[in-house]
Amino acid sequence: MAPRVLVSDELSETAVQIFRDRGVEVDFEPQLGKDKDRLLEVIGRYDGLAIRSATKVTEKIIEGAKNLKVVGRAGIGVDNVDIPAASRRGIIVMNTPFGNSITTAEHAIALMFAVARQLPAADTSTQAGKWEKSKFMGVEITGKTLGVIGAGNIGSIVCARAIGLKMHVVAYDPFLSKERAEEMGVTKVELEELLARADFITLHVPMTDKTRGILNKEALAKTKPGVRIINCARGGLVDEAALAEAIKSGHVAGAAFDVFEVEPARESPLFGLPNVVCTPHLGASTTEAQENVALQVAEQMSDYLVKGAVSNAINMPSITAEEAPILKPFIRLADVLGAFVGQVTEEPIKEIEILYDGVTANMNTRALTSAVLAGLIRPQVADVNMVSAPIMIKEKGIVLSEVKRDKTGVFDGYIKLTVTTESMTRSVAGTVFSDGKPRFIQIKGINLDADVGSHMIYITNTDVPGMIGFIGTTLGTAGVNIANFQLGRDKQGGDAIALLYVDGEVEDGVLTQLTAHQAIRQAKLLTFNID
Known part of the structure; x- marks a missing residue:
């Protein structure tokens, strides 16, 4: 029997035809994704689900998807898919991570121009029959410093475009090496230096616990007076309320946002402020980008359903x-x-x-x-x-x-x-035993034999008596149950490590108690996806 795919969001006819040409039966119902009850009713009939952003693949939908093998997202963001729930059910989640890169980078550059020259406000004023030439005094781009937060795929394209505009570019990215920065023609800096130097700041990082609120009230206070901020990445990277206050005070000269903390953005502290440009998440909205990601997701899903090949999978x-x-x-x-x-x-x-x-x-x-x-x-x-x-x-x-x-x-x-x-230099080694489970066999050159758990605590310390008792007592007092406890050392009285497999998450306060011991140099909670 031929595999069957449901397309529940808008995808081009060319993409739909790719499924058919590859031997996949396809039902094209682009409005179905907005009706979660109807989607839940029919999803059990399909092997594949092709979506954009309108369809919400919740845990409830996944529970009803008895035959679903793959979800394909035409685009990079998979916020609308419950990936842990899909993984537990053995459903592959694919995206198209690079189809929107140029389009999003170009939108960031366009917004930079718009906020530099107050173009939207000037257009509205002129079309209203006014001629307020002196009101809309802008600034040049040439010679200004652009601070790029995140120099990955999209960020690197923005850097190249900005250099072409004769801007000085400084970049903050923990993964960016000095050699790569030199190759790109940008200056690698720490975040605080970028904030102090940049005339324009543009963000191109994903939303993680480390990047959420990366431009908060404290960070904005460190920016150069008169800075202009562009965000085409993810809502929540910038504290909108704090930015609004900085604009009202005159410290920040303007902002251009394509993404917001809550979307669709019916209201925001930024709305109505002078020299603030807002667009409704248009970063990927070009004909070329939409066609590219649609064709790509159709090809990927067809290859998996027909041949078993997996590409661009989030969880596989x-x-x-x-x-x-x-x-x-x-x-x-x-x-x-x-x-x-x-x-x-x-x-x-x-x-x-x-x-x-x-x-x-x-x-x-x-x-x-x-x-x-x-x-x-x-x-x-x-x-x-x-x-x-x-x-x-x-x-x-x-x-x-x-x-x-x-x-x-x-x-x-x-x-x-x-x-x-x-x-x-840091090293870690592991192997797989006959039970198919991964095991750590060496860390920092120290041999050990440790199971891998979803939640673990990694401790480095000086080899002194009493460490096992201290660690066990500290965790026991905090109600943390130890499933497995492995130790290793390079020599008596030398460097030692402890790797503990625990039954759940551990509060930061417990780690602070552990590092209070004079022999413990580091205690870190680790999480692993071992499903």
């Missing part, structure tokens, strides 16, 4: 159907190793080395490396996947190398990840 590695049974546990291991390093490394990474020992050296190491990189980046970029991760690493100028060798130790095969920053 890009591997063939034949490789899946062998690679799946090692893909999970690779992601865990990357996620470990990504969560414990605060400095920008300059070099990455991945060692494949024994049987892993003969596997599809491209897929394994992509899984390592996706895990490594995910703490900073939540919607990264195995396809986009290698591109992001390359764009940031990070040196990546793979080493393959025959079996050298007691394990049939293992993977070791080593990263180098400006001031340190």
Whole structure:
């Protein structure tokens, strides 16, 4: 029986035809996504669901999707899909991460011009029969400093366009190397320096716990007087109320926003303020971009449903159907190793080395490396996947190398990840046992044997008596149950580590109690997706 796909949002006829040409039955009902009750009623009939932003794929919808195998989002944002619920049901979620890049970058540049020259207000005034030439005094772009927060795919395009406009560009991005910055022709700076230097600031970062409110009241106070701020990335990166106050006070000269904390934005503290330009999330709204992402999602979904090929998946590695049974546990291991390093490394990474020992050296190491990189980046970029991760690493100028060798130790095969920053080198190794579960076997050169859990605590300390008792008592008093406790050290009285698998999340206050011990240098809560 041919696979069946429901298209519940607007997609071009060309994209719909791609499904049919690939042997997929397709029902094109572009208004259905707005009717959640009707969608829930019919979703159980389909193997695939192709959407844009109007359809909300909630946990309830997923529960009713008894036959659903893949959700394809024409666009990059997957905020309208409950990815954990989809993952639990084994439903692949795909997006099209790069189809909108040029369009969004161009919109940011357009908004920069609009706010620099007060174009919308001047247009409204002139068409009302006024001639207020002296009222709309603007500023030149040429020679000004543009601060780019986030120099990834879209941000790097903005940098290139701005340099072409003869602007000075400074960029803040924890993953941007000095070498990549030099190649791009921009100056890599820390956030505070960017705030102090920039005449214009544009944001191009995803919404994560670390980036939410990155331009809050305190950050805005550090900006250069007369700055103009552009946001075409995600609502909530900028505190709208704080920005409104900064505009009213005259500290911020203007702002241009395409995204808002609440969308659709029926109201905002920014509305009605002088020299504030607002558009209704038009970053991806060009004919070319909409067509590109529609065609791409149709091709990806068809390839998966017909051939079993996976690409641009948020919650699934890009591997063939034949490789899946062998690679799946090692893909999970690779992601865990990357996620470990990504969560414990605060400095920008300059070099990455991945060692494949024994049987892993003969596997599809491209897929394994992509899984390592996706895990490594995910703490900073939540919607990264195995396809986009290698591109992001390359764009940031990070040196990546793979080493393959025959079996050298007691394990049939293992993977070791080593990263180098400006001031340190960190390594972690792991393997897969016969039960198919990943295990840590070495951290910082110290051997151990530790299960991987959803919630873990990583502790580095000096090897002194009483540490097990202190850690256990501290966690027990806080009501934290320990499922597994592994220790390792390089020598008696030397460097030691503890890795604890606990039954749930741990409050920051508990970690503070642990680090109060004079022998403990670091205590960090780690989370892993091991479903």
